[in-house]
Amino acid sequence: MSTTATTDINHPDGDGSHGEPPLITGNLSFHEITDLVSTHTEKKTPPLWYVAFGLATSITGLLFLMIAYLFWNGTGVWGLNNPVGWGWAIVNFVFWVGIGHAGTLISAILFLFRQKWRTSINRAAEAMTLFAVMCALVFPTIHVGRVWAVYWMLPIPNQMEMWPQFKSPLLWDVFAVSSYFLVSLVFWYVGLVPDLATLRDRTKKIWRQRVLGFLSLGWTGANRHWRNYEKCYLLLAALATPLVLSVHSVVSFDFAVSIIPGWHTTIFPPYFVAGAIFSGFAMVQTLMIIARKVYNLENIITISHIERMNIVIVLTGSMVGFAYITEFFIAWYSGVQYEQYAFLNRMFGPYAWAYWTMMFCNLFFPQFFWSKKLRTNIGFTFFASIIVNIGMWFERFVITVTSLHRDYLPSSWDYYTPTIVDILTFVGTFGLFFTLFLLFLRWVPMVAIAEVKGVMPKADPHYYEDHEGDGMAGDHIPHVKPAS
Amino acid sequence: MAQIFPKNANTLPVLSLAGVLFGGVLVVGLVWYYFSPEFVDVGYAPEQPVEYSHRFHVSELGLDCRYCHSYVEVSPHANIPATETCMNCHSQIQTESLKLLPVRESWATGNSIEWVKVNFLPDYVQFNHSAHVNNGVGCETCHGRIDQMEVVYQEEPLSMGWCLECHRQPELYLRPNSEVTTMGYVHPTDFVEQNVERIAQDGIVPPTNCSACHY
Numbered sequence: 037m038s039t040t041a042t043t044d045i046n047h048p049d050g051d052g053s054h055g056e057p058p059l060i061t062g063n064l065s066f067h068e069i070t071d072l073v074s075t076h077t078e079k080k081t082p083p084l085w086y087v088a089f090g091l092a093t094s095i096t097g098l099l100f101l102m103i104a105y106l107f108w109n110g111t112g113v114w115g116l117n118n119p120v121g122w123g124w125a126i127v128n129f130v131f132w133v134g135i136g137h138a139g140t141l142i143s144a145i146l147f148l149f150r151q152k153w154r155t156s157i158n159r160a161a162e163a164m165t166l167f168a169v170m171c172a173l174v175f176p177t178i179h180v181g182r183v184w185a186v187y188w189m190l191p192i193p194n195q196m197e198m199w200p201q202f203k204s205p206l207l208w209d210v211f212a213v214s215s216y217f218l219v220s221l222v223f224w225y226v227g228l229v230p231d232l233a234t235l236r237d238r239t240k241k242i243w244r245q246r247v248l249g250f251l252s253l254g255w256t257g258a259n260r261h262w263r264n265y266e267k268c269y270l271l272l273a274a275l276a277t278p279l280v281l282s283v284h285s286v287v288s289f290d291f292a293v294s295i296i297p298g299w300h301t302t303i304f305p306p307y308f309v310a311g312a313i314f315s316g317f318a319m320v321q322t323l324m325i326i327a328r329k330v331y332n333l334e335n336i337i338t339i340s341h342i343e344r345m346n347i348v349i350v351l352t353g354s355m356v357g358f359a360y361i362t363e364f365f366i367a368w369y370s371g372v373q374y375e376q377y378a379f380l381n382r383m384f385g386p387y388a389w390a391y392w393t394m395m396f397c398n399l400f401f402p403q404f405f406w407s408k409k410l411r412t413n414i415g416f417t418f419f420a421s422i423i424v425n426i427g428m429w430f431e432r433f434v435i436t437v438t439s440l441h442r443d444y445l446p447s448s449w450d451y452y453t454p455t456i457v458d459i460l461t462f463v464g465t466f467g468l469f470f471t472l473f474l475l476f477l478r479w480v481p482m483v484a485i486a487e488v489k490g491v492m493p494k495a496d497p498h499y500y501e502d503h504e505g506d507g508m509a510g511d512h513i514p515h516v517k518p519a520s
Numbered sequence: 521m522a523q524i525f526p527k528n529a530n531t532l533p534v535l536s537l538a539g540v541l542f543g544g545v546l547v548v549g550l551v552w553y554y555f556s557p558e559f560v561d562v563g564y565a566p567e568q569p570v571e572y573s574h575r576f577h578v579s580e581l582g583l584d585c586r587y588c589h590s591y592v593e594v595s596p597h598a599n600i601p602a603t604e605t606c607m608n609c610h611s612q613i614q615t616e617s618l619k620l621l622p623v624r625e626s627w628a629t630g631n632s633i634e635w636v637k638v639n640f641l642p643d644y645v646q647f648n649h650s651a652h653v654n655n656g657v658g659c660e661t662c663h664g665r666i667d668q669m670e671v672v673y674q675e676e677p678l679s680m681g682w683c684l685e686c687h688r689q690p691e692l693y694l695r696p697n698s699e700v701t702t703m704g705y706v707h708p709t710d711f712v713e714q715n716v717e718r719i720a721q722d723g724i725v726p727p728t729n730c731s732a733c734h735y
Contacts, residue, residue: 198680
C-alpha cells in the first residue's frame, strides 16, 4: 500500500470515481498490474530491443570518438570563435539539464500535491531525469580545454592550495547539478525498493534472486517497512522539491550574473525553470508514447495521463512565451540601447531564423493544446513533443549565441557556426541517453508497481463490499467483512 | 521458499561499508602522499656533464653563489655560469684534471656545456630570481643546503602551495639582504618581529593573485 492510498483525502471512499474516469483502465487486478510491468524485465530479450540497443550504443560510440578527438586536439575542433566563447557545449548542457526537470517535478512536486496520476509515469520520468543529467554533465566536463585539470571545479584540497572561485555561478552550477543528480538517484532508488522486491519474489533463478535481493535491501513488505518507506519517500520528495526550482535557477545564473546584454536579466531564473519543465514534459511524452505502445502499457499510461501532461506543456509553454515577450518589453522599457539592440538583433539579425524557430516551437505551437481533440490525439502529441524539444534547444542556442556574437566591440563581431564535431557530439549524447534508457526499460520495472496499485479503486479496503461477485480477479479470494 | 542468502551474508553490509570507508581513506592517503610533488619531485638529482661538486666549492673554497650565478640579483634567471667563469680559475689550477676535460673542450671549441636543469618550473609559471633575492629570500630557502651537496638535487617541492606558504606569510621566511647567500643561516630569536617591521617599511607585498606568476 502506498501513501497515496493511505493518506487519500480527496477520495475518502477510495472509489476514485466521483465522476472522474479511473486512472488505470482495463479493470485490471493487482496481479495483472504486477505481471504487466514485471514481465518486461523477465522475458527473453526481444530482438527489437537488441536492434534499438545496438543503434544507441553505436551512437554512444560516436560520442566517445568525438570526445577522444576533442581531448587530443583541444577545443579548437569546435566552432567557437572570439566573441562566441560559449557555443554548443553550453547550449547542450542547459538543454539536457532542463529535460531532467520534468522527472523531478513529476516525482516530487506532484507527489506532495497528491496528484495520483503521477504514479504511472514517475518511474520512467525519474529515470529520464538521471540519464538527461548524465548527458548534461558530459558537456561541462569536456569543455574545459585542459580536461586533466577538471577536478579543479571541485573543492578538493590540493598541492596548489587553490580553491574554486566561490563567487562564480559556474561553481554554484557544479554543486547544483551534482546535488540534483545525487538526490534524484537516491529518490529513484528508494522508490524502486518495493518493486525490486516484487521482482525478486517472482524469479526462480538464484542469481537474479541474489542481485535483486541485494538491491531490495531485505524488503519483506512488512507494515514496519512500509511505514519507514513512506516517511523516507515523503522526506525525499520534500528534499527534491526545492531542487526542481533551484537547479535551473542556478543554471540561469551562469548567464544572468554576467553583464552581457540579453543575459543580464532578473527574469532568467523563473523563465529557465518554466522552460525546463516545458521541455522535460515534452521529452516524457516522446518516450512514454513509444514505451506504452511497445510495452502494452496503454491501460496504465492512459490517454488521460497524456492529456494532463499536455496541459502542463501548454501552461509552461505559455509561461516561457510570456517571458520572451516580457524580456522584449523590458529591453525597450529600460531605455538601455545595448539591451534594445540585443533583442532587435535576435529578432532581425543574422540569427533571426533561430529566434523565429524558437518562437514558433515554444510559444505558438503548444497553443494547439487548448483544443481537447488535439491534446488527446496521440500522434499529434508525439509530433508536438518533438517540436517542443527542438524549440527548447533553439531557445538555449538563441540565448547563448545571439548575445555573444555581437560583442561590445563591433570589430570583434562574428558569425558562429558549429563544426561537424559539435554536431556529432550532441547527436552522440542522444545515443548515450537512449542506451541508458533502453537498459532501464530492459532491467528495471518501468512503472512504479506498488504506487500504481495504491491509486486503484481496489486499494480501498471497502472496495469488495460494493463489488461482490462482479467477476473480477480476486473475487474468489475470501476476505473478512468488518462487523456492521 | 529457500533462503536466497546464506546466513553469513549478513556481514556483507557491514563489510562493504567498512571497506568503502577504509578504502576511501586509503585511496585519499595514497594519492595525498604518492602523487605530491614532495614525493615525485624532491630529490631529483640528474647526472651532470661535469662532475662539479657544489659542496667542495662552497664549503671548502668559500665561493659565494653569485660568483658563478652572477645575474641572480638583476635578472629573472639565475644564470648557469659560462665556461669562461670556470676557466677564470681552472686555466691556472687543476689544468690537467680529467674531470675538467669537458670544460676545457668547451673552452676550446666554444660549444656550451650542457648542464642539466634541476629545479624545474612548468612553462606557465614565471619566477623572478631578482625580485626574491633583493627582498630577503635566501638561496637556501628554496634550494636547500647547496654547500652540502656533492651533486645538486631538488630540495623543496616547488609546488604552488609551497610558493604560497611564503607569499602568504613572508615574515616567517625572510632574512636580511646581507645574509641572502649564507648557507646554514640561523634566524635570530626575534626575526619574525624584525621581518614584520621590514615588510611594512619596504612595502613588501608578495602577490597571491593568479597573474602574479601565470602570465
